[in-house]
Structure formats: C-alpha cells, structure tokens
C-alpha cells in the first residue's frame with residue numbers, strides 16, 4: 001500500500017536517532033507540552049462539555065504537530081528518539097488513505113473521512129476490547145455484537161482462561177490464545193449470519209508473538225484490521241515495531257491506538273489533547289496505520305468518559321479531522337457496566353462528542369473499563385452505535401448542551417464503580433438475547449436521550 | 459519553624475532541591491530538632507502534595523519532582539542524625555516492577571513515587587520484568603518488600619511464578635510480597651499466597667507500613 005513505504009526509514013531512525021534516557025524523554029514531553037499550552041493559548045474550560053470553536057481546534061492541531069516534530073517517538077529498546085522533519089510528517093499525512101474497505105464479500109464496509117458536524121454517518125465497531133472472558137462464554141459474547149445490524153465490524157475480548165488454564169502472555173500460551181481467538185470469533189460471526197464481517201485482531205496478542213502467529217496461514221486475513229499501539233507518552237519498542245514490520249510485509253490493515261494519561265506526563269485536559277494529536281500524527285508516520293484510535297485514560301477511574309477527557313477527545317478529534325483526512329476512531333471506555341443506566345449515558349456522551357467532532361469510526365463499548373470478568377454485552381454497543389447514527393449532522397453547539405445533560409446522569413457515579421451485572425445475567429447467554437430488564441432500561445434511556453434533544457433514528 | 463515550613467512547601471512544589479537542602483541545613487544549625495523537621499514539616503507537606511495529586515491539582519511530573527526534593531531533604535537530615543550518632547533508617551527497601559509481558563506502568567510509577575515520597579528506598583525495575591529478575595534483585599539489594607504490578611489477566615500468572623520460585627528456593631519468608639494493578643483483587647492476592655494487596659497508591663503506602671511493622675515484629 002502506498003502509505004506503507006517508510007519501513008526502512010522508520011527502522012533507520014530507530015537505530016540512529018539521538019540517544020537519551022527514558023526519564024529525560026518523559027521530562028521533555030512534560031516540558032514541551034507545558035510550553036505549547038502557553039504558546040497556543042490552550043485552556044480547558046470546565047463549563048463546556050466539548051469544544052465548539054474552529055480556531056481553537058486548529059491551534060490544538062498546530063500544537064500537536066509541533067510536539068510531534070520536537071520530541072518524535074521514543075524507542076525504549078534502543079533508547080533513541082525517532083525524529084522526523086515537519087516535511088516528512090506532512091508527506092506521510094498527505095499519502096494516508098482517506099477511505100478504507102474492511103471485511104469481505106457481502107459483509108464489506110467502507111470507512112470514509114469525516115469532518116466536524118458531518119452528516120455522513122460514521123462506521124460502527126462493537127466489541128469488548130480486551131475485557132476478560134472465560135473461554136466457555138467467549139463465542140456467545142462475540143455473537144452478541146455480531147448479530148447487531150448497526151455494528152459494521154467487531155473486535156474481540158481477552159481470554160481469562162483457555163483449556164481450563166490461566167494463560168500467560170509472552171509465553172507459548174500466547175500462540176494458543178491467538179488461535180482460540182481465530183476459531184471462536186469466526187464461529188460467532190458465522191452463527192450471526194455475517195461470515196465476512198471484519199474483525200479487529202489479534203486482541204489476545206499482548207506481545208508480538210500472538211500477532212505473528214494469529215495472522216499467519218489460516219489465521220486472520222489482511223482485510224481484518226490488526227492492532228498495534230504507542231505506549232504513553234509517545235513511546236514504542238521492538239515488540240510493537242515487529243508487529244508493524246510484519247503487518248507491512250504481509251499487506252495487512254494497521255490499526256493503531258494510543259492512550260494519553262490525564263495527570264501523567266501529558267498533564268491536564270489541554271495536554272492530553274495535544275499529546276493525542278501528536279500521537280495520531282506519529283502513528284501515521286511510524287506505525288503506518290490506516291485507522292487511529294485514542295482512548296485517553298483517567299488515572300483514578302481508568303475511564304475516558306470523565307468530563308476533562310470528553311473535552312480533550314473533542315479537541316483532539318476536531319483538530320485532526322479539520323486539518324487532515326486521517327480515518328480517526330474513538331472508543332467508549334466507561335466506568336459503568338451492563339444493566340446500569342449510567343453506562344448508557346456514558347455511551348451517549350462519548351458517541352455524541354466524537355461523532356460531532358468528525359470521527360470516522362465509533363468504537364465500543366469497553367464497559368466497566370474492561371477489567372471485570374464477563375461485564376460486557378452487545379446491547380450497549382448497539383446503543384453506542386445508534387447514538388452515533390443519531391448525532392451525525394448535529395451541530396457542536398447543540399451537542400454541547402445535550403452532553404451537559406447526559407453527564408448529569410453518570411458523572412456523580414464515576415468514583416463509585418457501578419460495574420452492573422455480567423453477561424450471564426444481562427443476557428440469555430444460550431439464546432444470546434438481552435433480558436427484558438436490560439431491554440427496558442435501554443428503552444427508557446433512549447426515550448430520555450430523545451427528550452434531551454438527540455433525535456434517535458431507530 | 460513556620461517560615462521554614464512555608465519555604466520548604468514552596469521548594470517541594472517548585473522542585474528546588476538545592477534551596478530545600480540549604481534551608482534545612484540552616485534550620486538544623488539554628489537548633490531545630492531534625493526529627494521535628496521530619497514529623498512537623500516534611501510529612502504534612504508531602505501529605506498535602508499527595509492530596510493535591512489525588513485532586514489532579516498537580517500532575518505526575520510534579521509528584522516526581524517533589525519526591526526528589528523530599529529525598530534530598532531526608533538525606534540532609536540523615537547526615538545530621540548520623541553525625542550526632544543518633545541513627546535514622548529509611549522506612550524500608552522495596553523492589554517494584556510490572557511483571558513480564560506487561561508494559562502498563564502508570565499505576566506502578568505512581569505507587570513507586572508515593573513510596574519514595576514517604577521515605578522508602580525504591581528500586582524500580584520498570585516494566586516487562588521477568589520473575590527471576592525480581593528475586594535476583596531482592597537478594598542482591600537485601601530488600602524488605604517485593605511489589606508486583608500487573609494490568610493484564612494474562613500477566614497475573616507471572617506473580618504466581620515469583621511466589622513459587624521464592625518458595626522453591628526456600629527464601630519465601632525472607633520477603634514480604636505485595637501485589638496490585640487493575641485486575642488484581644484482594645481475594646486473588648490471598649489465593650496465590652501474597653502478603654498484601656492494595657487498590658490504590660495511597661493504600662499501598664499504608665500497606666508497606668503494615669508490612670514493615672510485621673517484619674519488625676516477626
């Protein structure tokens with residue numbers, strides 16, 4: 001692919017970039033971000049849910065681009081800063097795809113660039129994004145996503161157990177996990193009547209081992225989207241770059257994610273947004289990704305739905321979606337779990353904020369921040385997708401007011417960890433259907449969201 | 459002392475290591491009991507800093523900076539105590555790291571920093587640390603506590619490996635082993651035979667205090 005031609009340059013920069021201690025790189029990030037916040041007059045406004053100002057969005061883009069040029073990306077194995085010039089970076093952005101077809105046969109779909117307030121409906125990804133699931137329920141949980149028509153593509157969970165054992169990452173077990181993922185996700189898609197639906201893989205590849213094995217002969221094909229990432233803030237390593245090299249050489253779609261941490265080296269909401277912009281830009285340059293996800297993280301709640309982070313996501317997304325044609329994605333990672341109303345309001349908030357900010361693909365839902373065993377279901381992903389469909393074309397000003405209302409329904413619970421109920425209680429796990437109680441709650445919140453002003457389409 | 463307190467607070471928040479050491483030396487030479495400086499100034503200031511971080515009024519880099527200043531002040535005080543042959547010890551020695559295959563280090567960094575702020579000597583092995591590396595370091599550095607962080611259900615079994623290997627080598631009772639990180643729970647910690655677990659960094663400091671007390675008692 002024309003955007004995959006930089007591999008040797010990337011590896012050269014990895015080997016020959018300026019050497020520095022990791023701690024000094026962390027300090028450099030923090031110092032540079034603080035400087036850029038002042039230089040571009042970027043200020044988090046607690047009274048607004050999302051940003052609504054084009055000029056502010058453009059200043060965030062300039063700040064992110066400057067951060068990317070100044071610090072580059074740090075490789076923790078070679079202890080080098082991988083630096084690229086502004087011209088090289090702009091060149092990479094220019095040749096990145098503005099449309100991407102994923103999946104095969106009748107289940108193909110095409111993701112396209114969107115702009116803030118774009119009436120074009122974003123594509124929807126549904127899945128548990130790494131939530132831990134015991135093997136015996138893995139396929140049923142995945143089927144609960146695949147059977148939702150609003151969902152265009154699915155993404156896996158993590159195995160909590162396999163073959164009755166607790167598997168270890170970066171060990172031979174990781175190979176077995178990758179193959180179990182191939183087997184059980186494909187069978188879930190098949191049962192749902194969507195054999196060609198594209199899949200975000202290899203979710204159980206914590207190291208490069210699972211990716212290399214799970215995308216080899218008979219495993220996940222090129223038209224699935226394959227994960228790699230940056231470690232916060234703006235770091236990579238041999239393992240992640242091995243994934244990149246493998247995916248470039250085998251012609252696979254690369255999906256790259258990055259989670260800047262609030263209160264960490266990025267600092268506050270403004271700093272998180274600057275790092276997110278720089279991260280997306282450098283994932284294009286270094287990881288040669290085609291789709292780009294951010295999921296900034298709250299240091300105490302572990303979610304991305306805290307008000308500061310919703311604001312930061314809106315700023316970063318508008319910055320990138322106004323100034324590039326990259327295919328951006330945002331994932332909803334709420335504190336609440338299935339069968340809580342607060343979960344649905346967290347989804348309504350993030351999916352609206354991202355959609356009106358021009359995000360091309362809306363992902364989710366990593367309920368109960370993805371750490372509670374079996375606490376994810378297809379129904380919240382359906383809701384997340386339906387919100388995105390409804391929010392396409394809504395103005396940022398209107399969305400801002402609606403989100404303030406949505407937030408009243410969950411912000412008071414952020415520190416209470418309302419993890420709700422497990423898939424086995426929220427669904428009939430054998431028929432793979434939501435219980436009436438969960439459906440009623442979903443219906444009630446949908447009505448309320450409508451009353452607040454977001455016109456649901458379905 | 460009030461003036462010193464305010465100045466020290468400023469130094470801790472601004473990362474002014476040298477100035478902090480200077481004013482501390484002057485304060486001790488002026489006759490203030492070094493132990494009072496610790497109890498009445500440094501400890502409350504650091505509590506305040508921890509509190510500011512938990513409200514996100516300051517960020518991790520500030521916390522690390524404060525830890526560096528605190529360490530410099532403590533070293534200065536220790537030097538005085540030693541010269542007056544009074545003796546003073548660190549709160550305890552901890553080796554910490556994120557276990558094998560796992561690069562999630564943010565929570566571990568916060569815990570390590572808060573422990574340092576609270577006077578522990580901390581050896582941070584970073585992330586993706588093999589089980590045996592923890593043990594080698596613990597033996598070489600004669601640590602009191604081995605602290606393991608894991609954010610992945612598939613890296614948690616490496617914590618079991620650390621405990622099993624300590625057992626196998628017959629040195630399990632020489633160390634306190636504590637565990638933490640997103641998916642780790644108190645029940646799980648107990649089920650694998652760890653000595654302690656905590657849910658957040660402030661509790662981790664409390665936990666280490668308890669571990670050290672048990673060590674001294676036992």
Ligand code: B12
Pocket residue numbers: 128129130131132158202203204205206207227228229230231232233257258259297298299300302303366368369370371559560561562563564565566568569605606607608609610611612636637638639640641655656657658659660662665
């Ligand atoms: C940020 C993040 C990342 C960043 C990490 C950056 C970094 N420098 O750490 C990046 C983007 C690199 C990343 C990568 C991946 N991640 Co991740 N990540 C997260 C996320 C969103 C937040 C973690 C975090 O930092 N929290 C904030 C800190 C402050 O909290 P904490 O670590 O729990 O620490 C506190 C306490 O637990 C305690 N504590 C912590 N350690 C210790 C130790 C002791 C001794 C004590 C006493 C206390 C203690 O004190 C801390 C402070 O209060 C979580 C989601 C979540 N909800 O946790 C997923 C999560 C951990 N990741 C997950 C996954 C699957 C991955 C990937 C495999 C994704 C992929 N397919 O590639 C890779 C794996 C990379 C690897 N080899 O490890 C899963 C794990 C699922 C599972 N199997 O258990 C999670 C749960 C999300 C999910 N469902 O997908 N991730």
